[in-house]
Amino acid sequence: MSELASPMIGGRRKLTQAEKFYAASQWQLIRWKFFRHKLAMVGMVILVILYLGAIFAPFISPYANLYKSEVVYSPPQGFNIIRDGKLVAPYVYGSKMEVDPDTYIRTYKPDPSKIYKLLFFTHGWEYNLFGFIPTDLHLFSVEKGGHLFLLGSDDLGHDLFSRVLQASQISLSIGLVGVFLSFVLGCILGGLSGYYGGTLDTIIQRVIEFLISLPTLPVWMALSAAVPQEWDQIRVYIIITVILSLQGWCGLARVVRGKLLELREEDYVVAAQVAGTSDWNIITQHLLPGFASYLIVSITLSIPGMILGETALSFIGLGLRPPTVSWGVLLQQAQNVRTITINPWLLTPALIVIITVLAFNFVGDGLRDAADPYVI
Amino acid sequence: MTNPEPLIEVQGLKTFFKVREGLVRAVNGVSFSIKSGQTLGVVGESGCGKSITAQSIMRLVEPAGKIVEGKITYYRMDSHNNRTSAEVVDITSLNPRGPEIRHIRGGEIAMVFQDPMTSFSPVHTIGDQISEALMLHQNMNKKEALERAAETLHKVGMPKPYRVLTSFPHQLSGGMRQRSMIAMALSCNPSLLIADEPTTALDVTTEAQILELMKKLQGSLGMAIMYITHNLGVVAEMADEIIVMYLGKIVEHASVVDLFENPKHPYTRALLRSIPRVDKDIDERLESITGMVPDPYSVPHGCPFHPRCPSLIPGICDVIEPDGVRVDDSQVYCHLYNPEPAAVRQPL
């Protein structure tokens, strides 16, 4: 054959390229296809930034829980790098507050007479980085007397930028923890259902049908309203996550069961059985790769549901409660139309929720396309 | 049996597909004609362009594909007048979605597809789907159309035609579905039936019945058939003439007797050697064609078959595309029969 192919030497390199494609493992193919998916890459970058922000939240945020009651409802501020037409180190203006005598609405105006320099890598309040490295280093702060509220401040004078970062630790993790719970439940119950079949399968399928037909939010509301007021933050966090995963596992269990049943009948699995492959090898070499990709896709696509659920519950005050801060808890301040009309920056957490969910959906979509062996 | 007048004439047809990986020359300069009442077999491996040729005639090529060159002419016979007054229709110039081509489709040129499983809509009854063409082309109302549909179903040997009319596709067996498909194609008395591997998805017994049926119906209806298959055995039984295609090109065009008795092109010979024959010694090993079909984005220079050809002439076959040569009664596209090509180009 090689002699026959020899006249077309030019085609040699191309052939190896093709061979590389055919010889690639399933995961390699998925990775290649995923990295080619532009939207998924955009989503991936956004998610990396968001999660880095959550991990380094205390380092990045300048103000923690300290608030300045004298600067309530300050609009978002920027900083300047040009003074008198020259490039200088970043600085912020001081601000002057005026209260409208009729409406009592406060307005803040920059006061060019006062100038505060922006300081980087400063020492401030103490915290544990990653939960165990005690430090007091912060990315930036403002010279004494000035302040910088990148996203404005709330009704108590909290820096919204710091609060959003702090809240992202809860909001972003609740999705992962909830999905992990759903994943474990879904795999076990879906696996049992698909593996044993029979009565057990019927029961689990009926339970799933029942749970899926429930209107989620009213049930969530009723369950979380029953959480005792005196419970501490961590217990509330855990129980809310459990409530959110109550329905989440159903979808995963269906994927696991459906794929198990489907794959068990697949010709290539039967062929492997006939060829005398051991059960262990069939499961790890044939079944698992067959649906692991589908699982990853389902998991990615169910994270946003969890995040949205937590936000909705906390928003109406039935989910996480202060002092725990999540994006939903932050949005509680934005329930009143008048408040958000005057202080629209209070809706920033909403924007961040939307961006997060979009990013997860992009990545999930990209993964789905990449995992589909019939789409090249 | 055959009429000297062609029914359909394909000249230098090129249908190319633009896809992300490059340009696929699915049909790359194909010429042939079919006379009325005649059966033309089109043979080739999958991907050789035989189905695209058929789709080009019907103007059913997907949007990614375009007829970039060539001409397809349809000679519409008026059965009431004598045949010399055939109306000439240039199919290539028609709008693929326009009313003229739609008038031809189903009414004058009908098509039977490979997979009877998916060729019918799963949510409409067989009767609904057969009568649709009749109502479109024969100006019938629903009742007349259903009546005619039952008649046609009876004609294709369907046991309970009226019951089949109200059945859904999933209630019928594969063979019954393909019979229904043929009935649908024949319901409007087309002058050309294009059958694109109509028996590939069926078992051998059913296949034999369907082939028998098509031959019988051709005899009684007098239509031409373009029979596309990769199965040489089937084509031997069905066709009057055969064209063998390889990578979008015709390599040999001959009568069925010539092709089987005296194959000229190395590819045809290789194909014939690769099927078992009852008249040969049983201990002789079946040959397979060496090499693989190249991928469609990088068709070799010169003769497309040269990388796999056992009779390769280096310096010629891999450089110059062979022209058609008349050898005996066959048309062959091979340098072996034309050792001095018109213009020897320098190797690249």
Place this chain on the structure above:
Amino acid sequence: MVLWQYIVRRLVLATGVLLVISVMSFVIIQLPPGDYLSTLISSLRMRGATLDQDAIKSLEQEYGLDKPMPMQYLWWMWQMGHGNFGQSFEWRRPVIDLIMERLPLTIAISVASLLFVYMIAIPIGVFSAVKQYSIGDYLATVFGFIGMATPNFLLALILMWFMFSFFGVSVGGLFSQQYLNEPWSWGKFADLLKHLPVPVIVVGMSGTAGLIRVMRGGMLDELRRQYVATARAKGVSESRLLLKYPLRVALNPIISTIGWQLPAIVSGETITSIVLGLPTTGPLLYRSLQSQDMYLAGGIVMFLSALTVIGTLLSDILLAVLDPRIRFEGK
């Protein structure tokens, strides 16, 4: 399987689900610490009223609180069979009356949202598929992504803010002032129709966005099918073909999406009504949960769940009528 057999099977299953829903609602009623009676007594005490032991005993008997839990459940079911869903101690009225006042509006918004979702999503999805990769398709895709990522309550909030700060209109409520306490009339009905679009758009947005993507995907799959080529080969015109074949087939799974659209819409309706302050069951549930008015809360959860189950049942039967394959597949 014959159609009526299928329907009977589905009915039996739905009845089972409704029973489980009743158990769940009962559990919800029992969840908070303390029972109805102690809440009632303490609230009466707060108002300065005193209750003697006999009055407490008779109340205990009325609510079956002297019996063990399973018996309490049966007692509660028995009472419900007779139209007694308990008393709301906050409103001092029967639960059933409170729910019945507001449930019709919940159903109206839910059904209107469902219709809105399908009426908007199906044409856009079909267009997106037929004109794949066109500008319109990209716009629909962008809308789909953003619509799916924006939860109802945020949309309601943003819409309220937008309308208020740019047009000075305050969105909310389902009736104008003059019809608020009027009995039903054509004028009031017309007034309701005028107020419906905002909540319907808010509730239906994410469902529409999701469905556009489902419809587009399904339609793209169907357009590639052999039977489309068959119909084309018959000489059927493009538009007629599109409507008769792929759309018809792609619609079937769409009908079955009612199964998950409906719970989502009832959920969305609940929170949207809370944000927009609509007189439906949502705010009633919210208030009852805050004040631990559990018979009312349990009753509402039960009615809302039953609503989705019955809706899903109807869609399943509709699907079986429309798609012959469902009945024959047995399950």
